[in-house]
Each structure stands twice: as C-alpha cells, then as structure tokens.
Amino acid sequence: MTSAVVQLKKKDFVSDQDVRWCPGCGDYAILNAMQRIMPELGVPKEKIVFVSGIGCSSRFPYYMNTYGFHTIHGRAPAFATGLKCTNPDLTVWLVTGDGDGLSIGGNHLLHVIRRNVDINILLFNNKIYGLTKGQYSPTSEVGTVTKSTPLGSLDRPLNPLRFALASEATFVARTYDTDLKHMQQVFKAAAAHKGVSFVEILQNCPIFNDGCWTENLAKKVRKDKVLFLEHGKPMVYGADKNRGLKLDGLALEKTSWEGDETPADVFVHDSTVESSVLATLLTEFTDPIPVGIFREVQAQPYDEALINQLDVAKDKSKGQGLAELYRQGANTWTVE
Amino acid sequence: MTSAVVQLKKKDFVSDQDVRWCPGCGDYAILNAMQRIMPELGVPKEKIVFVSGIGCSSRFPYYMNTYGFHTIHGRAPAFATGLKCTNPDLTVWLVTGDGDGLSIGGNHLLHVIRRNVDINILLFNNKIYGLTKGQYSPTSEVGTVTKSTPLGSLDRPLNPLRFALASEATFVARTYDTDLKHMQQVFKAAAAHKGVSFVEILQNCPIFNDGCWTENLAKKVRKDKVLFLEHGKPMVYGADKNRGLKLDGLALEKTSWEGDETPADVFVHDSTVESSVLATLLTEFTDPIPVGIFREVQAQPYDEALINQLDVAKDKSKGQGLAELYRQGANTWTVE
Amino acid sequence: MTTAAPGISRDRVTIRFAGDSGDGMQLTGTQFTTTSAMIGNDVSTFPDFPAEIRAPAGTLPGVSGFQIQFGSVNIRTPGDAPDVLVAMNPAALKVNLHDLPDGATILVNEDSFSESNLKKAGYASNPLEDGTLKAFRVVKQPITTLTREALKEIGIDSGSKDRCKNLFALGVMYWLYDRPLEPTLEWLSTKFKKKPLLVEANHIALKAGFHFADTTEVFTSHYQVPAATHLPAGEYRQVMGNEALALGLTTAAQKAGLPLFYGSYPITPASDVLHHLSQHKHLDVRTFQAEDEMAAVCASIGAAFGGAMAVTGTSGPGVALKAEAIGLAVMIELPLIIVNVQRAGPSTGMPTKTEQADLLQVMFGRNGESPCGVVAPATPGECFTLAIEACRLALTHMVPVFILTDGYLANGAEPWLLPNPDDIPEIKVNFITEGNGPDGVLNGYQHDPETLARPWAIPGTPGLEHRIGGLEKWDVTGHISYDPENHHHMCKLRAEKIERMVVPDAELIGPEEGELLVVSWGGTYGAVLTAAEELRLAGKEITVCHLRYINPFPKNLEATLRKFKKVIVPELNLGQLCMMIRAKFMVDAISYPKVHGRPFQVAELVAKFSEVLSD
Amino acid sequence: MTTAAPGISRDRVTIRFAGDSGDGMQLTGTQFTTTSAMIGNDVSTFPDFPAEIRAPAGTLPGVSGFQIQFGSVNIRTPGDAPDVLVAMNPAALKVNLHDLPDGATILVNEDSFSESNLKKAGYASNPLEDGTLKAFRVVKQPITTLTREALKEIGIDSGSKDRCKNLFALGVMYWLYDRPLEPTLEWLSTKFKKKPLLVEANHIALKAGFHFADTTEVFTSHYQVPAATHLPAGEYRQVMGNEALALGLTTAAQKAGLPLFYGSYPITPASDVLHHLSQHKHLDVRTFQAEDEMAAVCASIGAAFGGAMAVTGTSGPGVALKAEAIGLAVMIELPLIIVNVQRAGPSTGMPTKTEQADLLQVMFGRNGESPCGVVAPATPGECFTLAIEACRLALTHMVPVFILTDGYLANGAEPWLLPNPDDIPEIKVNFITEGNGPDGVLNGYQHDPETLARPWAIPGTPGLEHRIGGLEKWDVTGHISYDPENHHHMCKLRAEKIERMVVPDAELIGPEEGELLVVSWGGTYGAVLTAAEELRLAGKEITVCHLRYINPFPKNLEATLRKFKKVIVPELNLGQLCMMIRAKFMVDAISYPKVHGRPFQVAELVAKFSEVLSD
C-alpha cells in the first residue's frame, strides 16, 4: 500500500476522534492551521508523527490523522529523540504546553534543542495549566492569582524564546492562535528548517486564563502592538506602518515617523546571524511583541550525525559481524 | 551556646573529614578559597548550609565545617528552596557540577534561578562527569571522545552563563580554579548579592579531562586570553593592557592599541543594566574569555516574598486559629 | 424506592444528578447534600466528572454526574443504584441508564432531547419515545422552557437564564424529598454577592422548580427522610477528603509547633490539597508549587532538614517520580509525609477515576531496602484524623510516612463533626540543641532506644554543624560507612523503626471469631461495612477487620486472621494487600479484586461474601 | 592453602591483590585471571573498588582490591577467603586482613610501610613488626626498591618506574602458581604500542618479579593448579557481566533484524554497558547518553514506537526515576528491556557495592497494576544468554522486561565459551503492515490469542496511522476507554501477558525431593551451588532450585516447592523473593537475608543450611 502524496487534502489529516477542547479554546485554530499546511509539505501521512506530553495542548496528536504518541508529562522531547534516532526519515512534530514544556519538561526541552534533533516543536503558551484546571505556570506573570496562588504567584516568569535561544536553538519563532495565515507561514518555515525548530504559539484559554494575550492581540490594538518580523525587512509596525525599532547602543528603541518612507535607521531584521544576541534582544520586547522568525541558522542535526557515525563505523568494520564482535578486544584461548 | 562570629578563622571551617578528591583536582583550590572567605562573611557557622547533588564537586559539603546536605543527583536546587522557605535566615550555598547542574538537574537549576531564591550557586565546570569516571557532559565540545563516545560526542554544548541569564538570573559571574584571589572576590560578591547568585567556576579534572581549560588558562597564555570584567571599567585585557573590546553594531569586536591610554571607544562594562543583552553578548566570547561579574540586578527573593505573604495573611486573619479554620468557607449545622 | 404510595417515609434514598459539564451538576449535587446534612440526614457523596478535558457540549464524554445517598440511618456509601436520576440531556441519560434499577424514577429535561443532541449522544431514535425506558418511571419536563418562562422578567441574557435550569431541577428535587430552600438561597446570595441579578434569577429558578413540583402532579407523592439519630451531638459541616486532609496537616503542624511546608505539583485528583493548604497561610503554612514532582518532594525534604513539618502530595504517577528522593528521606531519617491520592492506572490510566492499586508501589517502589510507614483513611472525614496520626508517627520515629487516599475519598463528602482543637494532643518533636556525644559532639545517628528516632539537629543550631546525605551511615555517629556489618544493621534498623510504631489495634466489626473475616483498607470501608451488616442481618457469620494502618500492621491482625475459617480481601486492585497478608501471616486469604475505576457496590460485595460463605 | 610442603598440586586457589587506587590492582588481577584462564583453569573474579571518589594515596578508603579463585575444578565463586594476599601498602593490609584465614600467606611491599603511610592507614605501630600478623605466613619484600633496581637502565621518569611495581608483584605470583608470562607480555606490547619504553619497563618488571621469586627462597615452594577438565571444548575468552550483557543485547537485535537503541545515563555499576555498546555501532547499535534517566527510558520507548529493539539500562536509583515511563510502556504494550545492575541501597547507599534489593522495586515500583517480565542471570556469562532471552520475551509478547543483574555480576568475570552466532535462533517480530480490522482498519490492540501480543504498527507504514498514549485503551481497537469492565479486563490481560511467557523450567541441582530446598536467584548462584555441593558431599539432603525467571516463575516451581520439607531463600536483601514465594505458593519458606554489600560467602551459607537441616 502506498499513499499518493500529491492528492492529500486538509481533510485527510483530520482524525476520526471527537475534538475535546473547551468551546472557544485557541487550540482549535492551531489545529486548523496545522491540518491546512499538512498537504503542502509533500510528506506522506505515514511518515508524519505527532508526539506530545500531557496537557490540553498535548491532546493534539489525537486529532491528526497521522501517527501520534501522547506520552507522559514533560517527556515528549525524549520520546521524539529516540524515535528520530530510530527512523530519521520521519517528520516529527512535538506539541507541548507552557507547563508540560517549561515546568516538568524544561530539562528535556533544553536538551532536545541543544542536540538539534530534527523535529518541530510547538509550545502552546496560555500562561496557565489548563488540564489540571487552572494553576499558574512558568510563564505566568508575578502576582497571578490562581487556585494554587490565592494571594498571587511569586515566581518570575520564563520567556520561552529566550530559553530556546540559550538552549542553542537553530530555529526560533513565535506566532499566535488568532492569525491563521501567520501560523501557517511559521509552521511551514519550521517544517522546512533542518534541525530543531522551536515555535511559541500565544494561545488563549477562555476557561482558566481568558484574555491572557489580549493586551497585545485584541483586535483593536493588535496592529499597534505586534511587530511582524521578516528577514531582510526593516522592523516596521503600526496600523499606519509608521512605527519601528532602531538601534541605540546595545538596545533597540522605538521610533515613529510621518509619511510613507521608512527611515534608514529603522533596524533591518536578520534572522540568520550566528550570534543569538539580536534574537535575545527581540525577546525582551512586549510592546510591540515581535512575532515571526527570530532566528534561523544551520547546524547538523543530531539524528543525521548519529547515522553518519553508524555508517562510518560500518565502513570501517568491513562487514564484521557477531562472531568478530565476541572476540573484539579480548584474548581468546582454546580448550580441546 | 552561641558562637562568637568575629573570631572565626579559616580553620574553623575545615571539617574533620579527609578530603577525597584526586591529587591535583581543581576542587581543592575552590575549597580553599571558600574556607578563606567564610570568616569574612560575618555569618556564624551554624547559619551556613552547603547543599549539593552528586558528583566529585558535590562532595564539597563534607569538607566544610558548617551544616551540609549531600542530596541526590541534580536536585540540590529543590532541597535548597525548601530549606530557605523554612528558614530564610540561613546562608545557603549550592554546589553542583556541569553534569549534576546542567544534565540531570537542568530543570531545577532553571527554576531555582527564575524564582530568585536567595542562595549562592557554584557550578564547577570541568566539562566531564568526574565521579562516574569520565563520560562527556553538557558542556563538552562536539567531538569529545570519552568512554561513552568513542567516536566523538554529537551534542552541542550549553553555555552555563547563557543558560543562567535565560533563567532570569539576577547575579551571574564566572571565575576559575587557579586564581585564588579572583575566586574569593567573586564568592564574596555572590554572598553579598540578595537573591540568587550564579557562579560558574572553570575547573580542571586532571584525571578525566586534564587541561580542559588550558587554552585560556595555561599560565603562558592567561594574560592574553582572559578578560577581567569590572563594573564601570573599560573592557581591557592583555599582558600589556593594550587590548580591549568595543561595540560594533550589535557585536563586541576586539581592538588593540599602542601606548598606555585606553581609547575612548573601548566598551565600559556595566553589570547593572536591566537588559541581559550585554551579559549575553559577553557569554559568546571565548577568546578572551570574560571572568568576573557579568550581571548583577535587584529583585525580591522568593523566600522573602513568601514570608511576606505569610505575614500579610497572619495580619489579615487577626489571630484566627484552628477552630476558625475548620469553619472556613463552610456551612455548619448543629446536631443536638 | 418506588413512587407507589403517597407520603411515604424513607430511611435512605440515593439520587443522581447528571448533565453536561456546563450544566452545573456538581454544584447542584453539593447543594442537595449540604441541605440534607443541615436538616440532620447522614449523607455520602460520589462526584463523577468527565475525563480531564471538557468535551463538547452534549457528548457522552462531557457528562458530569453527582450521586448522593442520604438517610436517617448510618449512611456509609453514596449508594449502589440511584432511586432517582436527574438527566439534563440525552448524553446524561445514556451514560447513567445502565446503573438504574428497574422501577427507578428518571426526571429528564425534555427540551434537550433535540435531534442534534440525540445524535451527539449516539441515539438513533428518541429514548423518551421508543420504549427504551419502559422499565422506569419517567418524568419528562421542559425544564429549559420552564426556567426561561420563570425568568422572563429578569434583565439578564438568555444564556445566563438557561444556566439557571439546574436550580429549577434542584427545586423539583427539594420538593420531592421535602427539603428547605433556605440554605441554598442563602448560599446563592453569598456566592453572587456582586451580581444581584444573578442572585435573583437563581432564587426564582429554585423556587419555580419547587412550586412547579408542588402544584403540578408530575410526582404522585413526595417523601420524608427524617433526621438521622445516630450522629453524635455537635456542630457539623460537610467535608471532602482532600479538604479534611489539608485541615489535618495544618492541625498537626500547629500541634507540633512547626511551620507546615507543602511541596507539590498539580495532578488530578490531588491538586485540591494544594489549593486548600494555600489558603492556610495565616497558620504558617508554606505551599510551594514546584516545577515537577521531584522538585516538590526534594523541597519538602529540604524543609524537613530545616525543621519544618514537611509534606509532599501527589497521585500515583507523581509517587513514581518521587521514589528516588523518598529513598533519601529513608536514609537520612527525617520526618516526611507523602500523600498519594490514588487514581486508576497504570500510567496515565483513567485519571479521574478511583483505584487502590498503588499500595505495593508505596511499600516497595524504591531501590534498596527502604521501608516507610503507610496509613490509609477509611472515609473523607478520617483524612483529617489520619493526617494528624501520620505526622505524629513521622515526627516520633523520624521516618517518611505515606498517607494513601484515593479519588473516591478525595472528592467524596460526609458530615464532619467539628473537632475542638484543644482536644487534639500536642506532638513532641525530637529537636536537639546540644551535643549528645563525647565532648559535646553531635551523634547524629544516636537512636532513641524506644522509638529508634535519631535526633533532629536543624541548621541554625550552634555547635551541631554536621553533614548528611544519601550514602550509608555509621550507626550512632552518622558518618559515611561502607562497613558490611553496619550496613546490614542499618537496613534492619530502618525496618525496625517502622515496626516500632505504636498504632491502634484494627477495628473489628462483627463477632471476634467465626466463619468469614473480611480484611479491607482505605476507601472501601463504607461499602464493605454495609455489605457485612446486610449479611449479618440475614444471619450470616461475618466480621470486618478494616485496616487504617498498613505498615506496620496493627498488632492484633495476626491473631484475628487466625480466628476465622476464611479470610477475604476485597480491594480495588488485583490483590495487593492480600499478597502482603499471605506472605506475612501464611494465611490463605482469598483475593476479591476489582479494577473498575469506581468504588465497590454494596451488592457485589454481598454477592461475593455470600458465595464465599456458602462455598 | 598452607605453604607447608613443596611442589604441591592444588585443585583451587584464591588470591587477592590489594593496593592503592593508583597501584594498578585491577589490571594486575585481570592479567592473572586471563593468564590462568588461558592455561585452562576455571576462574571467577571479584573486583572491589573504593567508593566513587579517588581517595588520597595511602588512605583506607583508597584501597582497591581484586580477588580471583582459579582451579582445575568447577569454580563458581571468587572464593571466600584468600590463600594469598598481595598487599601493596599498609592501608591495603589493614582493609583486607580480617578476611584472611589463619595460615594464609601475605606478600607485602615493605617499602611502603613508611611512618606516614602507617599513619594514613591508622596504624599506631608497624604491623610487620608488632606481632599483628603472627597467625600468617608473611613474605615482606622491598618491591618498590627491587623494581627501581630492575629498571635503572630504562630512560623513563621515576614515577613511571614506580608504577611498574604491580608487574613485579604479578611476576612473583606467576612464579608461585607456575603461570606463563607470555600472555601478559603480549598484552603489554599491545597496550603501550605507542610507548615502547613503557613496554620494555613493564616487561622487565614482570620478569624481574618472576626471577626474583625463582632465585631467592622467599617462598618455600611453588604450586601447580592443573587445567580444568570440566570445561567443554571450544574457544574461550574472559567475560565480565556488563560486557556479556552488551554482547547479548546486540546479538538479540541482530537476530530480530532490528536496530538496537540503548538509552542510558551513566551510573555505577551500569555505565560499562553503555561504554561497551557504544563500540558496537557497526552493528547498527545506537547509543544515546541522555540528560537523565527519565530521558533515557523515554527515548528508548520512543525508539520502540519507531520499531527498534529498545533497551534502557541503569542501577536502582535510576530505575526509580524510570518508573513512571515504564508504566507507559506497560500501557502501550511495546517491547522494552530495562537493565538494572543493582547496587547497595537505599538511596545512594554504597554505590560500588553489590546487593539484590531491587527485586520488589522492579516487580511493583510503578503506579497502578503494571506487570513486567523479570529475568535474572546467574553468572557473568549468562548475562549474554539472558539478555537474548529477555529480548525474545519482550518482542514475542510486546511487554517490558527487566534484566536484573548486580555489581557482582557486572564486574565479575568468568571464562566464556564463544557462541557461534549461527546457532542462535532468529527472533520473530510482530510487525504489521496491513490493517487487521474491518475495512482494512488497524485494530492496534487486537491481541494474539496465544502470546497476547498486540501488532506492532510502526510509523512509516502506510495506512496504519494511529495514536497511542498512556490513557486506558479499549481492547481490540486501542482507542481511549473509560469503560469499567474494559479497564478490569485490560488490567488482567496485561498481567496475563506476563503469565503467558514461555520460560524454561527452573534447574534443580540435587535430589528432586527431600529435606531442604534452597531457592536462589541472580548472582548468588555460584556461592549457593558450592555450599549445597559441599553439604551433599557431606551426606546432607539438599537441593538447589535457582531461578533465572522471576516474573513469571517457571512452571515447575510450585510442584518443586511442595516436594521438600523445608525451603530456604538466601538473598542479598531482607527477604524479597522469599516474600513473593510465600504469598504466591503459601509455602512457609525461611528467609536468609544478608545485606552486607558483598556476595555470600560459601561458608556462611554452609553454616546456615546446616543449621536449618538440623533444626
């Protein structure tokens, strides 16, 4: 049985499972974006695997008509690593949440990123634990009042992108649940990148953290509060495209102008610089919040390097098999 | 029984345990530096606790005549957090290794840092697992040949300081085992900082990774390969103090000059800027390798904030005790 | 119950509210329970929520249920099968129907039986019309319409109006069982204090339901369930297991004069313990939501090292993650409480369902010989008492102690006689402030000859600076030791610490010897007791020995076991306690295992016990 | 052994090399072993390193030892007590002295008995002079001086010269037991290939020791230990447990036609498995040094999902950390091997010492009912065979299987008859490539009626796209299920999978019925067998039933147990297998527990068995 890649449609990627997120959950839109880009990747369904941990977000694999593995809390990166090392041909997507990925799973996320395993990581950031019904998460602001913090949370939040950059991520991007087109663009770029791709998706949880991103993403303010990063393009934003960022020492400062001409000192985004400093600088911005691709550099993926080592070893061994292995590095003697 | 703080000497901090590191191990010098600064902190012995995980480095507490807790692999940050929340009066030092802290313990290190728990973290970086007899670690360069990687390691190394910065560390510094004076300075600054202090110590393991830092730290090259960061001072280095770093766009470039006068464009170090970008930039340098304090900013420690919450709650409750607690938020009725 | 004759008095009734997750069934059930308790009934409840994620409205996985048994007699379980089912939509009907006995009453919200809802529930035809329900007494009413009608004058949006329909249904049930409206009316006033229109709407809906039932003749009669007479006098409240546990832990810490440290990572069904304790801050309760379970337990051990009453809580998967650190607590002989609110496994299993299958895990799930104490409350209210007991044992012997509860106890509720804090004894703590060895040196592992506790020398104490860790220790000094004899000695000593715990004898309900002994533990208490009582009333010789202490076993267990011809061990697992008993006492106990993700039914226990008795 | 008469032939001899960590004792011991094996002796070894960290030279914790028993007869243990101790310094003497029987020979390096070394070893006076050693035959020689003297012409630094003294000592021992020098000379030539001066120096030192013993009359005689005659003909090598395990795993994967994936995090004493496997890359072995144990096991499960022969290895504390994930493997019914090289616990315990105290942990240390297979090799060489067996069972039944070894097996060595790979049967794999359900759909949990294996549909297979996870599954379809009956059924099915494993009957050594049955498992094999043999030779009725399969038990175990008056279970724990046997078979087995961090001595077993026999 072979599958005819070219003819796949969005509906081919819709599984037979009822979707069980709350009405209005941002996860629906993300699922929709993903199912839409799937046919465009040119990868047959059977070669695609969605791996996830535990959380509302981590239910994602059930709804994709591909291979799927809903693992345990926080450990999806490790499962994905083992899977890719076994079969580097597979296209592996990893879905995680701000709790799954940055709380219990922080260490595995760190290490899968630094190893540059060739997978695509989507971190759904709703700044809350959805599945366990609303405790604060590592991305919650200080003072967040939740079931477990009736007097407000005390821990300072992590910035997922800064975390990914410090983990030596080769592809780092951000998108958000209410922009179907942007999500699709970013997902496709992530898929195209060889090595690890890390994508933060700003996601609303209408039940336990409604409006967690409205400050930036509410329809009314969005144009003035979101900066769409594009490689090689000046950092311009605003409803009238008359605001931007320019360099001042080691900082990026906001600037604005009149008229259609973008001033020359507006900083031009370069996602391909080896240094992660520009990307790090951008992560410090919340107004406007940058979305798009922060960083995209090349490095050999772990799984590829592993297979190379096997090949070299095979070549060197010149077909030695088990019989030779049993003697490897040992003195032998014979009992008559 | 009370202890007379003022009279303490280095030897008061030497425990009765035989030190069991290999001859020549860099850990001896670190221990020495620590025992030397102890009397200067003005903290009575009984208020000092050394907490560690597992590894050669994590043996450290046994040799300090203070309270000590040699816990389990990678989890020292969590123990320290519980301890500080119970008794914020204690001065807690956490000793970890590149394996203990960045491999198995990466997640806890991340979280204790972002919480800004008021402890001092020392990460002994010898780029190897010493205790388990020489496997590569998360700070080993790609291609490192060890017992577990006979064909060379594949994982890209982590930069401990970049990791700490992304974890929102309020104090970040680096020192090295062969400079007793510098270690003492840095340790004292770490102790003085309120909130989490993170110190990477470049350490030699003569048995399993001998010379891991000689490229920078060998006596012959040291002067030209190490940049001593000082807040408010230009970034100057070199045997003749005629080299330095200057800003070029978003990068720091090497520069050199003739004569005694330091050029004005040599960048002046500022460890107190809120943005972590400068510090991040510095972490990218290996030639020269910056040592000293990268970053030092203020934020309320977790343990302090926790106690504040308790105090506020106590005030608000106006002396309500268990009897009131049993009724809290419940309907009650009486059976006659 | 059948609704044959009018004006009948009942000594016990079981009802179940079922509807969509959004229909407020948990609230409705809780209100019915509180009101019933307040008028003096004994009650027991069993909430049964859907799996973790909210399913789309109207689907089978989205159904939320709440069962209550209330009565004038001793009520020990939420009841096997409901006398009345309130079904707010077709899915709720479908999911719950198979639990109903013939002749049961079903109150359905007719309005919700639309074509699309029927489809979502997987009904090909309308069960209200196709004869599906012919064995039952069906009362179908357009509850949504009736509620809208009642609220037509109120200035709130129609969504909010529709959300009042559960109170209409509750009103009907209040009429049916002759309950006062006031407690719920008051509760609503407080709850929506800031939204007076909502208060009004809900009040109207509740009353409308009550009056509707009163004036129309949909029910041929209503019922009285008189106040219970067996409940001791005093002030009561409803308490759920997780809340009782939180109250008990805080009480224990206060009684020991220690701060309480609770390190935890959210997990169903244990999260509520964290939620409750985080509201006890004024009583020096420090809650720490850790990054994961390992950090939670390690922070707690750090707190124990620092002199706190240290507790960590989770469910089975979390206990697995804590195992390594618990071994450290065993080795360093510090007091630690580990709460395991069990749920159905293995792995993620059925996280919202109850089970008792972590017993062997808590007994043996660590490397090396690492014994811990294990206690298991029998009822929601007992979570309070046994939390205190567990703390006492941990502090007295300087050991880790597990509290094993389960989803059923955690979310189940019962009337709770408010304790007087002054009646609860203080707990002694083994702090040491001066050296106990030669030259005033600290002998950190000098064990108390009676309790085998080691002294607790906490950082901050001058002169007692010392180092501890996970390596084997010399007895007495506590220094690192690789000595073979010492290791053997210390392994036995750690086991002996647990054996030395003074725990009360196991309660025997029934004759002291005879035909059949039922050995049970944990949350199966109510069902087992009720079943045995039923059989004893039928003249059978049957005794229950319910264990609240599992490690160590009560001292009277062995003798008790030997006094019965047969021993049966019913458990919500594949025979874990049974295995321990067989191994320890060489008693050929019969296992009655059940892993259905829900509590035992009284009837199935009666059947099994009868079978064994007649074998 | 006494050295009374000259030219004596011995059928078995035990010697121990002991010195400072830096003295090369492990190398010396290994060379003696290899040479002995190569001349046809049967051998068994027991290296005993210091705790993890290298202690300062000359101290007690820095002592490193290596014991060998070699003989012409069947050698099953490294020997209880050494006939000869080679002590390179005072600390080595002190640490090992209490293991020596009266009359044993001690070869000491007199040069090292300096004041400062005596002090480091905690000797107040010189034991060579103060009568401490009067019960022994002491041969004191200035080994350092003699070595320096022999090497004075060689152009290497004096430190390097001194490091040759172990070869001098080895030369002496070679003379004493009449061993050829060639194997070691050759080995040295290869090892220092790139440093010819070192080769020369070591060669000279070895020969010098040999000739010194030959010409001086320090020993009154030397000994012959003839070649063993019981060893089957064939080509042999020495193998240690961890290496044999690695070879077995690679063999199994090859025989199943799968890549081997080994996910691990270094931990004593399991790290060598990783080290060995990382050298098998040419045979499609993928080793992954993970960031921690959880990542190691999860990566392995990910690999299993992808169709690899997936293995994860660690020691007890690591198993604790892997528990949650192993539960997932149980639930998703994928083949997985978990290697546990046990060490002394609890907690960090005594990490370089051996123990068998993780049996109950691997049986029960997970939440919920989550059964796994458990096998336990009896000897270092058997680690090979049972690794293959474990893989076969895991692949056949689609379940996780534990391999329980221990530090003693891992580092112990024995002669190993090289298997012919062609004689090892292929292993069948349950891959599925086409739908097995209605309409060609995948029924992912359709269980094979015989093995209960589910089909293995790996990503990449067109048409079989499906989702798995840790939530309970419907039998047959594998979809998520919260159904009560299904859950009970699946829990029993998972247990039944283990019961269905076809494992060979337990080996019985001794009469098939009678007075005393010894039930043992794992690495105690050699000691137990030797002890029982000794007693049988003395006319006692004693039989050994050694278990290599613990879950499931071999089918003949029950009947066997019932054929003996008494059953005793010696274990290096506090009675874990004993508990399982008592619970399962209601046999009043006696536990003989020992947790000394080291293997049983034959003598203590003989004493205990005799005691039980005469009770």
Ligand SMILES: Cc1ncc(C[n+]2csc(CCOP(=O)(O)OP(=O)(O)O)c2C)c(N)n1
């Ligand atoms: C070992 C373990 N601990 C805890 C849990 C409970 N748990 C499930 S999901 C979750 C957090 C989910 O938060 P996030 O990753 O942000 O996902 P969201 O639900 O918000 O999408 C927790 C704590 C678990 N399943 N397993």
Ligand SMILES: Cc1ncc(C[n+]2csc(CCOP(=O)(O)OP(=O)(O)O)c2C)c(N)n1
């Ligand atoms: C749970 C667990 N896994 C593994 C180990 C084994 N182990 C002990 S220390 C160590 C690594 C130590 O490396 P590092 O932290 O760099 O310390 P170093 O010895 O180099 O100072 C490992 C893997 C352990 N003790 N516990």
Ligand code: SF4
């Ligand atoms: S709880 Fe929040 S994140 Fe989870 S499904 Fe509901 S809306 Fe989405």
Ligand code: SF4
């Ligand atoms: S192994 Fe390396 S790090 Fe460890 S004590 Fe020896 S020299 Fe130091």
Ligand SMILES: [Mg+2]
């Ligand atoms: Mg979330």
Ligand SMILES: [Mg+2]
């Ligand atoms: Mg290290």
